[in-house]
Structures are given as C-alpha cells and as structure tokens.
Amino acid sequence: MDYTKEIEELMRLEYQIDVKEANVKQLYNVISKLIMLKVSNDWHNTRCADIKKCGYLSAEFLIGRLVYANLLNMKMTEDVKNSLANFHIDLNEFEEVEDAALGNGGLGRLAACFLESAATKGIPLDGYGIRYRFGLFKQNFINGFQNEEADDWLKWGDPFSIRRDEDARIVEFSDMKVKAIPYDMPVIGYDSKVVNTLRLWQSEAYEDFDFKAFDNMQGSENAINEYNAKEITAVLYPNDNTYLGKVLRLRQEYFMVSASLQDVLAKYKTKKHSLKDIAKYQIFQLNDTHPTLAIPEYLRLLQKEGLSFNEALEICHQSFNFTNHTIMGEALEKWPVEMLEKYLPDVLTEIIKLQDIIDNTLDNTKYYIIKDNLVHMANLAIFVAAKVNGVAEIHTNILKADTFKDWYNLYPDKFENVTNGITPRRWLVLNNPNLTKEICSLIGDKWICNLDELSKVKSYVTDKRFLEKFKIIKQKNKKILSDYIYKHDNILIPTDFMFDVQVKRLHEYKRQLLNAFSILYIYYGIKDGSIKNFKPTAFIFGAKSAPGYYMAKAIIKYINTIADLVNNDPEVSKILKVVFVANYNVSYAEKIVCAADLSEQISMAGMEASGTSNMKFMLNGTPTIGTLDGANVEIAEEAGFNYNYIFGLNVREVAKVKENYNPYELLENNPKLKRVVESLIDGTLNDLGSGVFKAIYDSLLNGNNPDNYLVLADFDSYIKTKLIANQDYGRDIFYEKCLINMASAAKFSSDRSILDYNKLIWHLK
Numbered sequence: 001m002d003y004t005k006e007i008e009e010l011m012r013l014e015y016q017i018d019v020k021e022a023n024v025k026q027l028y029n030v031i032s033k034l035i036m037l038k039v040s041n042d043w044h045n046t047r048c049a050d051i052k053k054c055g056y057l058s059a060e061f062l063i064g065r066l067v068y069a070n071l072l073n074m075k076m077t078e079d080v081k082n083s084l085a086n087f088h089i090d091l092n093e094f095e096e097v098e099d100a101a102l103g104n105g106g107l108g109r110l111a112a113c114f115l116e117s118a119a120t121k122g123i124p125l126d127g128y129g130i131r132y133r134f135g136l137f138k139q140n141f142i143n144g145f146q147n148e149e150a151d152d153w154l155k156w157g158d159p160f161s162i163r164r165d166e167d168a169r170i171v172e173f174s175d176m177k178v179k180a181i182p183y184d185m186p187v188i189g190y191d192s193k194v195v196n197t198l199r200l201w202q203s204e205a206y207e208d209f210d211f212k213a214f215d216n217m218q219g220s221e222n223a224i225n226e227y228n229a230k231e232i233t234a235v236l237y238p239n240d241n242t243y244l245g246k247v248l249r250l251r252q253e254y255f256m257v258s259a260s261l262q263d264v265l266a267k268y269k270t271k272k273h274s275l276k277d278i279a280k281y282q283i284f285q286l287n288d289t290h291p292t293l294a295i296p297e298y299l300r301l302l303q304k305e306g307l308s309f310n311e312a313l314e315i316c317h318q319s320f321n322f323t324n325h326t327i328m329g330e331a332l333e334k335w336p337v338e339m340l341e342k343y344l345p346d347v348l349t350e351i352i353k354l355q356d357i358i359d360n361t362l363d364n365t366k367y368y369i370i371k372d373n374l375v376h377m378a379n380l381a382i383f384v385a386a387k388v389n390g391v392a393e394i395h396t397n398i399l400k401a402d403t404f405k406d407w408y409n410l411y412p413d414k415f416e417n418v419t420n421g422i423t424p425r426r427w428l429v430l431n432n433p434n435l436t437k438e439i440c441s442l443i444g445d446k447w448i449c450n451l452d453e454l455s456k457v458k459s460y461v462t463d464k465r466f467l468e469k470f471k472i473i474k475q476k477n478k479k480i481l482s483d484y485i486y487k488h489d490n491i492l493i494p495t496d497f498m499f500d501v502q503v504k505r506l507h508e509y510k511r512q513l514l515n516a517f518s519i520l521y522i523y524y525g526i527k528d529g530s531i532k533n534f535k536p537t538a539f540i541f542g543a544k545s546a547p548g549y550y551m552a553k554a555i556i557k558y559i560n561t562i563a564d565l566v567n568n569d570p571e572v573s574k575i576l577k578v579v580f581v582a583n584y585n586v587s588y589a590e591k592i593v594c595a596a597d598l599s600e601q602i603s604m605a606g607m608e609a610s611g612t613s614n615m616k617f618m619l620n621g622t623p624t625i626g627t628l629d630g631a632n633v634e635i636a637e638e639a640g641f642n643y644n645y646i647f648g649l650n651v652r653e654v655a656k657v658k659e660n661y662n663p664y665e666l667l668e669n670n671p672k673l674k675r676v677v678e679s680l681i682d683g684t685l686n687d688l689g690s691g692v693f694k695a696i697y698d699s700l701l702n703g704n705n706p707d708n709y710l711v712l713a714d715f716d717s718y719i720k721t722k723l724i725a726n727q728d729y730g731r732d733i734f735y736e737k738c739l740i741n742m743a744s745a746a747k748f749s750s751d752r753s754i755l756d757y758n759k760l761i762w763h764l765k
C-alpha cells in the first residue's frame with residue numbers, strides 16, 4: 001500500500017500545511033491518525049458485538065510509545081516507511097515521542113501486555129483506568145541523586161484517543177461531585193480483526209466553569225470545584241509497593257471504578273436483557289486491590305437499579321475476579337473506616353453489610369474485612385471474588401500456604417495460578433527486528449502469534465551458522481544501545497564488553513545493593529590481583545525510586561558514586577564500566593533487553609511475585625543470573641537449570657536463616673565482604689555529606705531488622721556465580737545458553753497468560 005496521498009491529505013486536514021513543512025509532532029499526529037483511520041471499522045465492529053466481555057480494571061496501564069507498536073500490529077510499518085521516504089522523512093524520528101507512562105512498573109506493563117494479547121487472540125477484554133494528566137515522573141540525576149520532573153506526556157498530543165463527551169458519567173463523593181470523561185484508545189492486536197478498547201477516565205468539574213461569576217467573585221466556589229475535580233486525575237502516584245493511605249488516592253480509585261461500572265450498566269440497559277443476567281455478559285478482573293472498591297460500588301449501583309442486596313451480591317460473586325501482585329505487607333491496602341465514612345459513606349455501608357455476613361457465618365477472628373478500624377481490601381476482594389490468582393507458581397503457593405492461608409483453607413477452589421507473560425510483538429518483533437528476521441528464516445513466522453512454535457529453534461542451537469548470526473545480531477544491538485547511552489547518559493561503553501544488566505524499579509527487596517557490592521568486590525579484586533582474567537564487563541542499571549523512599553534513593557546515589565570511582569580509574573576502567581541510565585522507561589527497555597548479555601534477577605527468594613523483565617531478557621536470548629524467586633523458577637525449569645546461573649537461598653532457606661540471623665558476625669568472618677560494606681562509612685565513597693551511605697550501612701547492621709533482605713547472606717553465592725558467568729562469557733557454551741533460553745521462552749508469552757485466564761477464570765468466547 002502506498003500511503004503518500006493519504007498522508008498529504010491528512011496533513012492538510014489537520015494542519016493545513018504540506019508534508020515537507022511539518023515538524024515531528026505534526027508528522028507523528030498525522031501518521032497516528034492514519035492508523036486510526038485504518039482501524040476504525042474493525043474497532044467499531046468489535047465494540048458493537050453483543051457478547052460476554054471482561055473489563056480489566058486497573059489503576060495503571062504502562063502502554064509506552066504506541067505509534068511503532070500499532071504500525072507493527074497493523075502490518076503497516078514497511079509501507080508507511082516507504083511512503084514517508086518519498087518526503088525524505090525517516091520513521092525513526094518518532095523516537096522523540098514520549099512514552100505514555102501511565103503506570104509504575106511491572107503491574108502496569110502487565111496490563112498493557114495483556115490487552116495487546118487479548119486483542120491478538122480475539123478475546124473481548126477491555127481496559128478501564130485513569131487518564132492521568134501527568135504519568136510517572138521523569139528521572140534525572142543531580143550529583144548522583146535522583147531528581148524528579150513532571151511527565152507532561154500530552155505535549156505530543158494524544159492522537160490515539162477519542163474523547164467521548166456523550167458517555168460522561170457523574171461520580172459523587174460526600175463533599176464533591178465530579179464529571180468523568182472517557183477517552184477511548186483502540187487496542188490493536190497483531191494481524192487481528194478484533195480491536196478492543198482501553199477506556200481511560202479524566203475528571204472534570206461537574207458544573208461548567210462560570211467565568212463571569214468568577215470575575216465578579218460571586219462564583220469562586222465554582223473555580224474551586226473545578227480545581228478540586230481536575231486534581232483527582234492530575235497525577236499517577238509514583239509509589240510502587242507501599243500503601244500511603246492518602247485521600248486523593250482513595251478518590252482516584254473510587255472515581256475510576258464508579259465511572260466504569262456506571263458505564264457498563266448504562267450500556268447493558270440498552271440491550272434489554274434482564275439485569276439479573278448481567279454477569280453472563282460482563283465480568284471484571286481486578287488488577288490488584290486498587291480497583292477493589294468496585295465490589296461495594298457495584299452492590300450499591302445494582303441495588304439502586306432495584307435488585308435486592310442478595311441478588312446484587314450474587315452478581316458480584318459471579319462478576320469479580322482478583323489478581324494479587326505482591327505479598328509485601330506494606331503494599332496491602334487498608335483504608336481507615338473513618339476515611340470511607342467521611343468521603344464514601346454509601347460505599348462503607350455496603351462493606352459493613354459484607355462484614356455482617358462474615359460475623360454471622362464465619363469465624364470472624366480468622367476472617368474479616370474490617371478489623372481495627374481498617375478495611376482490608378485484599379480480604380474484601382477474596383471474600384467476594386469468584387477466583388483469586390497469583391502471578392507465578394511460587395507466588396501462588398506462598399499465597400496459599402502463608403499470606404492468605406486461612407482463606408485458602410476456606411475456599412480452596414477459588415485459588416488459581418496464572419503465570420505472567422509478555423507480548424512477543426513488542427518484546428521481540430518490535431525491539432529486535434534482526435533476530436526476528438533470523439528466526440523467521442529458520443521456522444517461518446507462525447511463532448509471532450503462537451510462541452509455542454519458537455521451540456522449533458531448539459534444533460538449531462548447536463548450529464554454528466545460527467550461533468554466529470546470533471552473535472552478530474547481539475553485537476549490532478549492543479552498538480545501538482551503546483550509542484544511545486552515550487548520547488543520553490554520556491558514558492561510553494565498549495561493545496566488546498559483557499553487558500550485565502539490572503533494570504526494574506528500585507526496591508530493597510530487589511537487591512540492587514547486592515549487585516553494587518559485587519561490583520566493588522570485583523573492583524577491589526582486580527586492583528589487588530586476587531581476581532585475574534576478568535572479562536571486561538559493563539554493569540548497566542536502570543531504575544526509578546519512589547520519590548519518598550529514602551533507602552532506595554540512597555542506593556541510587558551509592559551506585560552512581562561507584563560508577564564515578566570505577567569509570568575514572570585509569571586502569572580498572574579498561575575492564576569495568578558502570579552506568580546508571582537516567583529515566584529508564586518502556587522505550588529504553590526495548591533497547592536494553594535485546595542488547596544484554598546477562599539478566600540480573602536477584603531478589604530475595606519469596607519477595608518478587610513474578611517479575612516480567614526476566615521474561616523479556618529470556619525471549620531476547622539472555623541468560624539469567626537469579627535467585628529461585630518468582631518466575632525465575634519457571635524460567636529455569638523451561639530452559640533447564642544448567643542454562644541459567646541460579647544462586648542463593650531458596651524460600652525455605654530464607655526462613656531458616658532469618659530465625660537467628662547475625663549479619664555482624666557474617667562480616668567479621670568475611671574480610672573481603674567487610675571491606676566492601678565498609679566503603680559505606682570509611683570515606684572511600686563520598687555521599688556529599690548527605691549521610692545516606694551511613695543509613696545504608698545501618699540498615700544492614702543495626703536496628704531491629706538488620707539486613708532484612710539478606711544481601712550479606714547471599715553475597716558469597718552470588719559472587720561465585722557471577723564469576724562463573726563472567727568466565728563463560730564469549731565461549732560457545734555461553735551462546736548456547738542464550739539460544740536455549742530464547743527457544744524455551746514460549747511459556748512466557750502473555751498470549752498464554754490470557755488464554756489461561758480465559759480457560760480458568762473468564763470463560764469468554
């Protein structure tokens with residue numbers, strides 16, 4: 001297809017200019033509109049289908065940059081590239097376009113992969129969430145410390161959204177009433193006629209802003225209302241894994257679910273089915289507890305429509321399913337009863353009715369929703385939901401055996417596992433076109449929508465020609481990444497170095513600190529000659545810290561300071577480089593995961609529910625150095641334990657060690673480790689008087705829970721394994737590991753996850 005003419009016409013329509021006059025933003029908007037034009041019929045047909053649908057309710061959708069992914073899935077990339085070439089325009093120019101970062105990390109990116117997979121597989125799954133005015137903050141470093149800046153993602157326009165004023169809803173709090181305006185995005189599957197919808201709600205003033213009244217100072221009340229209303233969807237909370245208990249966050253959660261449920265009910269009513277049958281047509285997946293207020297809100301709305309409480313509850317039982325994404329106590333949401341009473345009294349009334357049922361039918365010391373004046377959102381979700389699932393085998397087992405043990409004993413059939421996945425379209429086809437081409441030349445292209453086919457590559461892993469090609473492709477990807485890092489972070493990484501990568505949110509349990517310690521250990525070892533023949537390695541980090549997370553920010557400063565030490569050492573910098581890339585995001589990840597040689601997945605066993613970056617690396621042919629945590633376990637099972645670098649304490653051993661853990665004693669018996677840890681306090685590294693390094697030191701050795709995440713306990717095992725991986729690097733056996741991992745990644749397609757959800761939980765056609 002030649003799109004030249006359509007591009008010209010759209011440019012005239014939108015901007016009244018010639019294509020050659022257009023800037024990048026204008027071009028981006030026009031190409032996006034072209035995609036919208038081409039998808040509109042399929043989108044309309046999917047939307048109108050009168051079939052059972054599932055709503056994926058989520059406070060986060062980390063969709064990233066859409067233009068390339070949409071072109072790919074529409075199979076338009078080549079044609080658009082050629083059409084633009086007529087105007088001497090390069091498609092790569094859109095790399096400036098901002099990511100839509102409407103999510104924090106794993107949970108939000110998972111939601112985006114799931115929507116893409118459902119559309120690809122033809123499953124009617126629509127997303128409902130929040131249209132944040134500002135997404136996850138942008139990160140830069142000032143003297144090595146994280147600095148946050150607002151993410152004004154809309155400055156590029158929002159060409160993939162359609163605002164639908166006609167579907168506006170009113171959301172009421174006890175003290176304010178706001179308008180919820182939906183913005184719809186088409187969710188485009190790969191080569192698929194099914195185009196689902198991501199509906200994101202924006203809050204606006206209920207009354208139109210009255211300028212005249214405002215001028216006269218008569219209606220300043222209106223101005224204030226507008227300000228308050230807009231505030232609800234102003235910004236994504238940047239905390240990942242800690243519950244804050246803020247009123248504004250409560251408003252966001254209620255705003256999103258109330259608007260979405262009203263919407264679903266209004267649409268259902270036009271269909272003339274009995275309201276009692278609604279669960280046959282519409283169900284919901286709760287992405288963690290953030291949207292769990294949907295349960296009491298649905299109870300309230302259904303009763304308003306005339307159903308009895310019991311009828312409404314029965315519908316809720318059939319409608320809601322709940323996914324848990326973390327076992328960390330501090331992340332589990334518990335809203336104070338007084339807060340609900342103050343802002344959402346009618347919702348609280350429904351919650352109390354549920355608690356009454358528990359009081360009347362169950363042992364309420366074991367089972368409760370309200371306790372100590374807190375509403376336990378996970379318990380609410382489990383009590384009502386039809387199915388509850390964890391996100392990797394080991395995680396689901398921990399939920400059953402520990403976190404929700406009593407509930408599991410009560411409702412064993414409610415609990416399911418659905419191991420997470422990633423979409424192979426964005427995370428292989430799009431980000432690694434050369435490897436994609438090579439795989440297609442071996443086994444055809446069916447694997448793109450059926451990743452099981454990828455296992456056919458296994459018969460080529462010892463084929464020298466394929467291995468050489470893989471090396472060349474990896475080398476090319478490393479060059480692209482190295483150039484990008486040089487441009488954005490001003491550090492030059494030679495491409496013949498091993499690229500050892502840890503990218504994910506910064507959290508103590510993920511143990512970036514363990515990685516940092518290992519680098520210092522290697523640095524000292526090279527200097528004193530105790531580590532010989534270390535193969536040149538670049539340690540690459542990418543991570544955002546929650547702005548208020550003191551210890552995570554301290555660790556960022558520590559790693560940046562180690563980077564300065566190492567990179568400025570005239571001798572060692574010939575062998576080691578350390579870089580902490582600024583503003584790690586989806587687009588950066590696309591460049592990183594295809595260029596990595598080693599994937600760091602080193603959380604303390606039992607803490608990482610699943611992880612999904614581990615899957616992205618695997619699919620791009622990168623072995624894992626990791627603990628037996630989350631989906632690492634399944635990765636090692638699929639690829640074979642010998643093809644990855646597994647180390648450290650397992651879940652059982654962690655519990656055992658914690659019984660009487662003495663990190664102080666451990667250090668005294670390990671002088672080399674002691675030297676590394678003391679870099680925090682002996683003046684080797686300078687935290688510019690902030691005291692943050694001493695705080696890290698204290699977290700390891702002093703206080704109630706010293707070294708809570710067993711960094712020191714796992715250190716020896718980690719360093720030993722890391723040195724083995726280093727020695728393997730560059731040899732044929734290493735590349736065999738790369739290829740075996742890639743060829744064994746089928747299980748981690750989000751297509752498989754979505755089909756599992758459908759088979760075990762949703763039962764959609």
Ligand code: 26W
Pocket residue numbers: 104105106107108110239240241242243244288325326331332333391420608609610611612630
């Ligand atoms: C209330 C504050 C808050 C915000 C976000 C609490 C918890 C969260 C998320 C549950 C954190 C999260 O993203 N969890 C990650 O979910 C991924 C997708 O299932 C998993 O792969 C990660 O292991 C898990 O940490």
